[in-house]
Amino acid sequence: GESVGLHLPTLSVQEGDNSIINCAYSNSASDYFIWYKQESGKGPQFIIDIRSNMDKRQGQRVTVLLNKTVKHLSLQIAATQPGDSAVYFCAEKTNNNDMRFGAGTRLTVKP
Amino acid sequence: KAGVTQTPRYLIKTRGQQVTLSCSPISGHRSVSWYQQTPGQGLQFLFEYFSETQRNKGNFPGRFSGRQFSNSRSEMNVSTLELGDSALYLCASSLAAGSSYEQYFGPGTRLTVT
Numbered sequence: 001g002e003s004v005g006l007h008l009p010t011l012s013v014q015e016g017d018n019s020i021i022n023c024a025y026s027n028s029a030s031d032y033f034i035w036y037k038q039e040s041g042k043g044p045q046f047i048i049d050i051r052s053n054m055d056k057r058q059g060q061r062v063t064v065l066l067n068k069t070v071k072h073l074s075l076q077i078a079a080t081q082p083g084d085s086a087v088y089f090c091a092e093k094t095n096n097n098d099m100r101f102g103a104g105t106r107l108t109v110k111p
Numbered sequence: 112k113a114g115v116t117q118t119p120r121y122l123i124k125t126r127g128q129q130v131t132l133s134c135s136p137i138s139g140h141r142s143v144s145w146y147q148q149t150p151g152q153g154l155q156f157l158f159e160y161f162s163e164t165q166r167n168k169g170n171f172p173g174r175f176s177g178r179q180f181s182n183s184r185s186e187m188n189v190s191t192l193e194l195g196d197s198a199l200y201l202c203a204s205s206l207a208a209g210s211s212y213e214q215y216f217g218p219g220t221r222l223t224v225t
Contacts, residue, residue: 008150036216043115043201043216044154089154097167099144101154 008087012108019077021105023090028071030100032093035064035075038104039086047075047088077107085109113138115204115217123223129190132220136183136204142166143185144214145177148199157200160185161208189222197224 013019025033031052036044050057050064050073057064063076073090087104094100116135124130136143145157156169160179177187183204189196199219205212 034214041218043203043218045216046213049213091154098156098159098169099146100156101146103153 008104008106010106010108012110013080015080015082015109015111017080019075019080019084019107019109021075021077021088021107023073023075023102023105025071025073025090025092025102026100027092027094028068030092030094033064033066033073034091034093035062035073036089036091036101037084037086038089044089080107080109082109082111115202115215117200117202117217117220119220120218121221121223123225124192125225126192126194128192129188130192130222131186131188132200132202132222134185134187134202134204134217136185136202137215140204140206140215141183142205142208142212143179143183144203144205145185145187146201146203147171148201148219149197154201157187159208166208192224194224196222198222 034049035047037047038044048059048062048064050066055066061078065074085108087106089104090102092100118133142161144159146154148154158177159167163179174190179185199221201219203214203216205214
């Protein structure tokens with residue numbers, strides 16, 4: 001899990017395993033959620049998004065799950081590869097139309 | 112298609128000075144948003160511009176300002192710099208404003224205030 005503005009949680013997985021990164025968002029009125037990946041020295045890169053009228057969305061090797069009841073978002077990465085090592089952020093678009101980001105989770109993939 | 116570009120990439124300023132950062136969005140993108148990223152506070156939204164108008168503003172003091180030009184390029188300005196303004200400033204562009212449009216981030220400008 002992660003806390004906005006505090007420490008950076010870490011997740012270490014073995015290459016080929018599945019990764020699950022969690023995020024708790026703050027505003028029950030938020031209607032749009034995004035996962036970003038940020039590698040060292042680069043800006044965040046869009047991975048996948050989901051709207052509040054959905055509870056699951058799949059991309060290539062990634063799945064986002066949304067549980068509005070407990071305001072929880074997760075990112076699942078299948079068959080994690082060394083190139084997946086990065087910091088992953090969730091973001092919510094609030095009813096004021098501004099973006100709020102989680103603190104991020106650092107994913108390390110061990111070969 | 113070229114990505115979002117930000118200049119300069121690195122900048123060192125002293126307290127009390129002012130700074131202007133520049134962002135060129137992806138060609139055809141009309142919305143530009145600015146973010147501040149620090150180890151302590153993470154990524155925080157500064158403001159969003161669309162068609163030369165500020166559409167939305169985050170919770171930052173008035174020392175932080177921005178503008179957008181007719182070609183969609185954007186600048187942000189920070190006046191009377193403080194040590195706490197040291198951060199990575201990220202710009203993101205999208206086709207239009209609102210949540211329907213994917214944002215593409217630039218590499219950021221690393222500002223150090225001494």
